[in-house]
Amino acid sequence: MTDFDPKDFFAKNEQRFIDEWKEFLTFPSISADPAHEQDCLNCASWLVKHLDKIGFSSRLLETSSKPVVFAEHKGKPGKPVVLFYGHYDVQPVDPLNEWQSPPFQPAFRNGRIYARGAEDNKGQLFAALKAMETLISHNKLNCTVKIAIEGEEEYGSRGISKSLEKWKDILKADILMACDTSMSKIDTPTIIMGLRGIVSLEVQLTGPIHDIHSGMYGGIAPNPAAEMAKLIASLHNPDGSIAVAGMYDSVTEPSPREKALANSCSPDINSYTQKIGVPPVAGEKRFTPPERVGFRPSIDINGIHSGYGGPGGKTIIPSRAIAKITSRLVPGQDPALCLETIIRHLEKYTPAGLNFSVTEKSIGGPGFRLNLDSPLVKKAGKVLKNTFGKEPMFMWEGASIPIVAELARISGAEPLLIGFGLDDDKIHAPNESFSIEQFRMGYLYSVSMLSEL
């Protein structure tokens, strides 16, 4: 199909690609932290300029919050329209002292680039952009490509999701490509056939008007730290299942074929445990780890904070406690209903004497599963086989890209989720990184897939 060798072309341009990618990584575009508002805007502007330079017609689409970078390359008539989705925002960086090099000063070590966003999603996204640039420069991008890169994927996609309805026309497409996913193992290209949905909330317990003396009041005044612990504990049954009444009611069961394919990606318990530090022993015992991650909801505590945490001790009953909670959802579960169900559960278990409040809440989106028999999935499988010499795996991921389901609905496009992340990348954690080899895989797949469309 192509009259140039993408592998050769990558080798010749590798240093330039890496330099540009590192420049992209210097923006501290942390969407969750208002202090980084301007950094997010600077990052979006940089992307617009970059996309213009490589052959797209680009602009910012304003939202009620962070802008979306939108770009378009017109293809040949009769060719499909691809909507490519990514995000330029990143997770917060704390605990900062655990980073071996500063999170926004990209560093090359052992064949990897270390930086916040190195993989998620700037690295994966940039590999695809470099593939598009390559095809445009060789006059080989035949399909129309629309690009939508949002700035709040790590913060509930707030801005973009409210604006989608009014962008219905410009987003119209046949195929929705996203590259925010992982491989089941190294060198094994993987097609993601489902993602979990997500809802988030921060809850607070208050009571004592200030931190009070644990001697004078210990054993009579209700303790927000202890009671928040009890609230959190009430969310799960001893068998690892969720104890919130009704949370499993509408879960759609996977087909036997989906189950079998998911289990064929089952991780080796020893190497999983070594890599993650803990064995996969949480959650419902009656399901395998891939089934629990792919087909079952979870409730996860992302943070709990109350009282003194400094050196030594402080004999207080804290005046308040907060917990940050997310719940991952699967097909069949209505996100708004699940969020309310969790809140009602916590209200019901709030003890006498303390005040419960929801200080933040957001609905990411529902979980979804894709069709194993679609021609697009078959074509992608063939491209991956030809490019990497291996049959791809099929995986149902536990993570969420809530906007994907919404984008698919609005654009009318069929999602195709292929990414090249690995556990080693430590996304959302200190010392996030992405290897040049994974970046190269993303590039080669994007060149081949887009050439085939």
Add this chain to the structure above:
Amino acid sequence: MTDFDPKDFFAKNEQRFIDEWKEFLTFPSISADPAHEQDCLNCASWLVKHLDKIGFSSRLLETSSKPVVFAEHKGKPGKPVVLFYGHYDVQPVDPLNEWQSPPFQPAFRNGRIYARGAEDNKGQLFAALKAMETLISHNKLNCTVKIAIEGEEEYGSRGISKSLEKWKDILKADILMACDTSMSKIDTPTIIMGLRGIVSLEVQLTGPIHDIHSGMYGGIAPNPAAEMAKLIASLHNPDGSIAVAGMYDSVTEPSPREKALANSCSPDINSYTQKIGVPPVAGEKRFTPPERVGFRPSIDINGIHSGYGGPGGKTIIPSRAIAKITSRLVPGQDPALCLETIIRHLEKYTPAGLNFSVTEKSIGGPGFRLNLDSPLVKKAGKVLKNTFGKEPMFMWEGASIPIVAELARISGAEPLLIGFGLDDDKIHAPNESFSIEQFRMGYLYSVSMLSEL
């Protein structure tokens, strides 16, 4: 007995007393924080100079940690020897942003001095020192007074408690006076007939080698935040009692007279709730609030911290969780045994996949109760009645001054615990303060009591 009027003398010297007290309060002598080591030493040196100036012979007694300020005034032969105990260290100050004026810049507002330590213990202690100064200057201090002011009461009295055995001779006394306690209500002098003991620990749960993605691992990887919450929740039964097996086994029950006297100080539930922000609904339902505080052990969570606590959200499973825990003990309970019992309970409830460790632990001391029929208690009651025109109350306090029991044993002295603290003082909390009126009560009581000995 006295040929001067202490009330007049206080009025004439009030401004000087306050100025000196404020100077004492400017030292950030936070014993729990190693960053304030030098501030503690500076505060101790200031006290030595001050005590020398007002008529004592003073020096620093070195310990393995913070020094103890020791001073002595020789009285007349045949008169009793009083050992006066206090502490120059203070609690940490966070949350700093809740202070209306900086904690170490003492501020006068509404008849009160606001500063960390304004009451606990610098204010109470300084009122007594000014009483001794007054008596010495009028040649009216007939008994021998030994003063021991330690620098780690808020941090387990580590230094002093290890040195007590070797100071046995110099500490020998008949009466142990301490002023680190409260009144049951305003204008009602109160004799403390018992204190709870205390043990402290910090525990940690670790597992994931770093914060991991809550989507990819949610529902399979054990979550230290959620599991720490379960551990904390396991410490109490639904009825409010302690669920740690064996914790009540050796509790000494109070006598019916002790119970009746304690209940006569029962707080008005409405005004208690208004003042503290929460009703006294925690703990064992079958005991009244004064019984629970005075005669029953408690386990209190002083802090719990895990994962993200900043703005917005972060979709992680945290790599670790810590909790700071104290347990208040009553007579009959062995502190070392109770500490081990709590640790064994937490170890037993640690879930598969996570590692439990005790990162700090300390034994404060046992709880104790004093004899209602002692001649010293009767004499103190008479002094209080004469000075303030009211029968004193008897109270069994929930707080701990662990060193008091040890000092009593080593010195051979009978403890006499009379202080003038109130809930309004907000000790251990932001905006700690002590009113000039309470300071004056402490001064007047000390003048009268020491004159009578």
